[in-house]
Amino acid sequence: MNTQPKTAGKPPALEVRGLTKHFGGVYAVEGCSFEAPMGQVTGLIGPNGAGKSTAIDLISGFKLPDSGTVLFKGRALEGLPPHVISRLGLIRTFQAPREWPGLTVLENVVMANWDSGREGFLRGLVGLGSAQRGRAADELVKAREILDEFGLTKLRNERAGNLSGGQKRLVEFARIRMAQPQLVILDEPMGGVNPVLGERMALAIEAFIASGTSVIVVEHNLPFIERVTQHVIVMAQGTVIAEGPFETLRSNRDVIDAYLGEMVKQ
Amino acid sequence: MSAYIVSILTEGAIFGIMALGLNVIWGWSGDFDLAYYGYIAIGAYMTLVLTIGPAVAPAHYILGLQLPYPLAVVIAVLSAMAVGLVVGLIALRHLRGIYFSIVTLGAVYVMYVLAGQYVPLFDGYNGLSGLFDPMGDWFGLDYLSYQWFLMGLCLVMFALVLLFMWRLSGSRFGMALRTLREDERAAAAFGRDIYRLKLKGYVLGAGVGGFAGALFAAYLSAFNPSAWSPVEIIVLYAAVLVGGRGNIWGVVLGVFIMGLVVQESTRFLPEVPGHPQIVLALRGVIIGLVLVLFLRFRPQGLLPERRYVDPEPKLEPATRTA
Numbered sequence: 001m002n003t004q005p006k007t008a009g010k011p012p013a014l015e016v017r018g019l020t021k022h023f024g025g026v027y028a029v030e031g032c033s034f035e036a037p038m039g040q041v042t043g044l045i046g047p048n049g050a051g052k053s054t055a056i057d058l059i060s061g062f063k064l065p066d067s068g069t070v071l072f073k074g075r076a077l078e079g080l081p082p083h084v085i086s087r088l089g090l091i092r093t094f095q096a097p098r099e100w101p102g103l104t105v106l107e108n109v110v111m112a113n114w115d116s117g118r119e120g121f122l123r124g125l126v127g128l129g130s131a132q133r134g135r136a137a138d139e140l141v142k143a144r145e146i147l148d149e150f151g152l153t154k155l156r157n158e159r160a161g162n163l164s165g166g167q168k169r170l171v172e173f174a175r176i177r178m179a180q181p182q183l184v185i186l187d188e189p190m191g192g193v194n195p196v197l198g199e200r201m202a203l204a205i206e207a208f209i210a211s212g213t214s215v216i217v218v219e220h221n222l223p224f225i226e227r228v229t230q231h232v233i234v235m236a237q238g239t240v241i242a243e244g245p246f247e248t249l250r251s252n253r254d255v256i257d258a259y260l261g262e263m264v265k266q
Numbered sequence: 267m268s269a270y271i272v273s274i275l276t277e278g279a280i281f282g283i284m285a286l287g288l289n290v291i292w293g294w295s296g297d298f299d300l301a302y303y304g305y306i307a308i309g310a311y312m313t314l315v316l317t318i319g320p321a322v323a324p325a326h327y328i329l330g331l332q333l334p335y336p337l338a339v340v341i342a343v344l345s346a347m348a349v350g351l352v353v354g355l356i357a358l359r360h361l362r363g364i365y366f367s368i369v370t371l372g373a374v375y376v377m378y379v380l381a382g383q384y385v386p387l388f389d390g391y392n393g394l395s396g397l398f399d400p401m402g403d404w405f406g407l408d409y410l411s412y413q414w415f416l417m418g419l420c421l422v423m424f425a426l427v428l429l430f431m432w433r434l435s436g437s438r439f440g441m442a443l444r445t446l447r448e449d450e451r452a453a454a455a456f457g458r459d460i461y462r463l464k465l466k467g468y469v470l471g472a473g474v475g476g477f478a479g480a481l482f483a484a485y486l487s488a489f490n491p492s493a494w495s496p497v498e499i500i501v502l503y504a505a506v507l508v509g510g511r512g513n514i515w516g517v518v519l520g521v522f523i524m525g526l527v528v529q530e531s532t533r534f535l536p537e538v539p540g541h542p543q544i545v546l547a548l549r550g551v552i553i554g555l556v557l558v559l560f561l562r563f564r565p566q567g568l569l570p571e572r573r574y575v576d577p578e579p580k581l582e583p584a585t586r587t588a
Contacts, residue, residue, distance in 0.1 A: 060455070082454040092455055100448035103441075104573045111445055114457030115438065121466055124437030125430065136438075144579070157575050179456060 011074060013038040013183045013214040014090075019058055019068035020238075028054040030238040032068070036183070036231075041205055041215040043225040043246070046235035047258060052218045053095065055235070056185050060092040061085040072183065087114060089182035095191060097168035101161025105152055105171055108160045109143040112175035146177045150204070165192040173204045176213070183214045190221040202228050222246075234258070272417045274529065279420035280481050282521045283427050285505045286514060287474030290431070292503070293512040293571075294440060295467040296447025298363070301353055301370035303499045304377040305346040305472040309479025310489040311381065312342035314394040327389045335400035339480040346476025347469050349377070354468040358461060362450075374496045382491035393490020400484050420481055427474060431514045443467050444512070501528060504557050510567030519569055527556060 012035040019032040029051040036042040046052050057063040059070050061082040070077040072090050080088075100108050117123070118132050128136060147153050150170045155163065160171055169189060176184050186205075190198055198221075205228050208215050219225050225232060226246045234242040234249060236258035242249055249255045284306060291299045316338035320330035333341070357369040381388050388394055401419075402412045434440045442463055445453040450460050483489050501524060509520020531552045538544045560567070 062451070062454075081459070083457050083459045086455055086457040094451065094455075098449045098452035098455070100445050100452060102448050102571070102573075103444065104576075106576050107441070107574060111441055112456050118438040119442050119458075121434075121439050121470065124434045124439030127433070144576070153579075157573070159573070175456065 011038065012036055013072070014059070014216065015069075015071040016055070016059065017069045017071070019055060019070065020066045021054055021058055021063060022066060027238050029058060029065075032235065032239050034233045034240050034243060036214065036216050036233075038214050039209060039212075040230045041209060041217060041228050043229035043232040044216055044218045044235065045220070045222070045225055045232060049237075050235040050258075051238040052235055053187060054238075056092055056187055056218065060090065060185065062092075086181075090185070091176060091179055091181040091183075092185040093172050093176070093187050093189065095188050097165070097172050099160035099163070099168050099171050102159060104157050105160050105163070105174075106143055106147065106156040108171055109146060109174045109178045110139055112178040113139055113143075114179070115139070143178060146174050149177070149207075150174045150200075166194060166197045169193055169197070169201065173201065176208065177204075177211070180211065181213055183216065184208060186215065186217045186219075188218055188220065190219055190224050198224060269413065272413050274525070276413075276417045276420045276485055278521065278525050279417075279424035280478050280485060281502075281505070281525060282424045282518060283478040283481065284475060285502050285509075285517050285521050286427050286431050287471045287478065288499075288502050289471075289506050289512065289514065289517045290434075290443075290467050290474065291471035293506055293517070294435075294443040294447060295464055295471075296444075297358070297464070297468070298367045299370050299468070299471070300367050300496065300499060301350075301357075301374040301377070302471070302475055302502070303494055303496050304353075304374040305350055305475035306479035306482065307377065307381065307489070307494045308346045308349055309342045309476030310483040310486075310494075311388045311394065311479075312345045312476075313338050313480040313483040314397055314489055315388065316341055317400060318394060318396040321389070325389050325392065326386045327394060328387060335397075335484065339477065342480045342483075343473050343476045346479065347473040350469045350472025350475075351465070354465045354472075358464045358468060371496070378491065378494075378496055388489075391491055393488060393493070395488030395490075397483055397487045399487075416484060420485070423477075423481060427477070428514065428518065435514055439466075447512075500557070501553060504553055504560075507565075507567055508556065508560050510569035510571060512571035513567070513569050516567050516569035516571070520567065523568075524553070524556075527552060 014036040016035070017033050019029055020027070021029045032051065032055055044052055054063065058065045059077065061077065061080050061084070065078050068078065072088060075088065077085055077090070100111065103111065115135065118128060118136065123132070144153070144156070147156050150173060152167070152170060152174060155167065160168065163171065189201055193201065202224065205215055205217065217225070217228065229246060232243060232246045232249055233240055234255050241258055242252050242255045288299070288302050291297055291302065315327050315329040316331050316333045317335055318330070319332045321327050353370065353373045357366050357373070361369055382391055384390065399407065399409070399412045402415065405415065407415055442458055445458060446460060446464055454460050486493060505520035505524040506517055507520070508523055509518065510516025528549060531549065535545055535548065
């Protein structure tokens with residue numbers, strides 16, 4: 001593909017080469033290659049069954065690829081378990097919000113921050129040192145600020161499982177803000193979200209970029225993709241069929257056939 | 267009457283330690299473990315073979331040492347943890363929910379059959395006996411004062427385990443275990459090593475179970491397959507469920523209530539001539555009924571797991587109206 005994004009000498013945030021995964025005889029992802037530039041929002045679109053979700057699972061370590069490489073900050077990720085990838089600074093969300101339902105909204109946000117120095121069994125038993133107590137206090141202050149930013153302050157003591165679908169999406173975004181990864185992959189964040197909330201999420205994505213988190217967003221909502229992305233990758237039948245800025249894809253016949261055409265026919 | 271109260275309190279403290287260990291595995295980490303009674307049994311058996319001295323024919327058992335009781339308890343706890351580690355390594359790798367439970371049920375029956383049928387291990391069906399008043403000699407206690415001493419020991423140990431669990435419950439470690447219970451894929455996505463963390467919780471629970479077993483051995487002075495059956499675990503689950511899964515104070519309350527139910531519910535029933543087992547059977551029916559009623563009407567238990575409540579921020583009146 002010679003429509004590589006111009007990253008002006010910057011290494012890409014994520015580089016995927018020849019990623020392949022089959023289930024039985026079905027190739028879910030086959031020879032999928034793309035780059036996501038640093039400091040930008042990259043859209044990943046394609047019809048149902050195009051292999052987008054499987055690709056995310058392969059990148060984030062939730063599934064093992066049959067072949068292919070995934071480079072994150074120049075480091076190979078394939079074969080690493082999900083928690084290691086997460087600790088390296090690549091965090092993904094899921095199609096359905098995966099809050100910790102029995103924990104409060106505030107706890108959901110606080111626990112999004114993985115802190116190796118405080119999570120050990122012995123630490124729990126003997127207590128924290130002063131530096132760790134300081135980190136815990138800072139973390140709580142930061143979590144409250146983030147909840148305020150997302151308008152969730154009133155709900156902070158509510159169990160996350162009692163929230164509406166849209167509120168759970170906001171909690172998910174708040175968790176990402178807390179974890180501050182270098183790259184986040186959002187899997188259909190607009191699922192079941194009303195337009196007003198959608199605008200809030202678009203702003204949140206801009207805030208991710210401003211705080212140094214690059215974004216890949218998988219989404220069926222094309223106006224949203226047009227609104228938030230600088231670069232779009234189109235997948236169909238397990239591979240990348242086109243990429244470029246959203247406007248240039250409107251006129252791309254392959255894309256229309258594979259995806260937009262299908263939408264029009266509906 | 268005082269002898270009765272002493273025995274009830276001793277048993278209650280031991281039962282409480284058992285339930286607190288189970289609460290780590292089921293209450294916090296969220297795994298319905300059916301092998302748990304096996305760790306209690308290992309704690310009891312190991313304490314006995316380490317303290318009662320060599321086997322005299324026709325009895326057979328391993329080790330047969332005469333270690334001081336506290337040292338035997340430590341080794342017994344480590345043994346229970348080691349077996350818990352092996353079971354956990356296998357069962358926690360990929361299995362969850364009912365599949366995990368079935369594998370742990372298999373594991374506990376392997377332990378039960380081995381202990382009951384393989385004579386050279388713990389003398390098979392005869393089991394082990396002869397641990398009389400451990401540490402009693404050190405303080406020159408007679409039989410009656412020893413019962414008081416053992417009650418005090420068990421209550422102090424129960425308080426220590428409770429303190430230990432209280433520290434862990436509110437800690438980051440306890441919270442991380444709960445994220446696994448609530449949604450482990452999200453926990454992995456936010457950096458938690460699910461397998462390792464679950465194993466830590468599981469082995470910790472097994473160790474606490476083994477500790478309760480070691481105290482149980484001192485209380486019973488003997489242990490054999492009729493003293494434990496894997497289904498005993500249901501009473502422990504009932505205690506944790508009734509009190510409040512995940513809440514250590516709830517677990518304490520649940521132990522008190524189930525102790526009362528088990529001990530007292532059938533106390534005033536008349537004996538039915540020719541059916542000596544009927545009181546025992548009724549006890550089982552009552553425990554089952556309590557379980558079903560709680561699952562249906564109050565699955566969170568009497569004292570549900572408490573969550574951190576963030577206080578209202580102190581705002582200036584002007585900003586509050588904004």
